[in-house]
Amino acid sequence: MSTPVRQKWLDRLFEAIQEDDPPYIESLGDHWGELCATQELASDWTDQLLPTLKNVLRERQRGTYAFFSGTTLCYSALFKAGRHDQILELLAMDPRPIWSYLVWGAQVLAARGQIDEAIEYARQRAGSTTSEVSLARFAEDAPLKAERRADALNQYALLANQANSHLATFRALTKKYPELAKDKLLAHLVASTPGEPGKWFATAKTLKLFEQATRLAWASPCDPRTLNRAARDHLRTQPEFAMQCALASLHWMSLGHGYELIGLDVQDAHRIALEAAATTQQTEQAQVTIEHLLATDGPKGAFMKRSLDITT
Known part of the structure; x- marks a missing residue:
């Protein structure tokens, strides 16, 4: 695309951003420098936007509310144009920069190879709304781009990639860190969330990491119904795993874990545990474990005995 044509498109986009209320396309401002494509065009846009931005910042310094919809565009264009010092100078003028502005200052430091300083700059200046x-x-x-992958993984990856489930979080991380074996990544995530290893059980089970899943099922409270489903689904193909899931389910039930459990949940876990134990020739061991669970004076011991028609 020729520069004159690109300039016309940018003019139309800029006009649309100014009239964007409610804001549907304001995120385009984050990419304004990339849309300019060249340093020269980005610098031209910077010169066009800077006077208004400086006036707004002066008003903000006086304590007056002032806003310019081209602020992010200006920072993005400055970055593309290589005018990095000006970004830091402008941000120093802003008494309370929001994150979408502040991040450009952090990116300047990161681009200079000052990764730790960039992260600290962002942390120190970020407001309560960030x-x-x-x-x-x-x-x-920032450290990923600097090939400091271990630092990125160990310090920030879990929170940065947190999704609506542990499995979705794991999948997001496998895409970003493909060099890590699945069992190693899972072990890292378990270690990164002390006190709740059981929440990674479903992830380990889905990945067919049955030994890890078994350890996680017993390590901290797991939902008994989740354990029952896992035991039922793997009764024929992974009987040892199924037995451990069913026994763990009974264990956590006896301690009062699980939401609105009914007698059928107890019966399912008991039946599957014994069926799987018979397949693996561990019936006596399973029965001893179950008897011990029921003999323990747990919060749900009486309920479980009634569910299994045990009177003593």
């Missing part, structure tokens, strides 16, 4: 996730995403991305 989410920890936003900070973590920048703090992970």
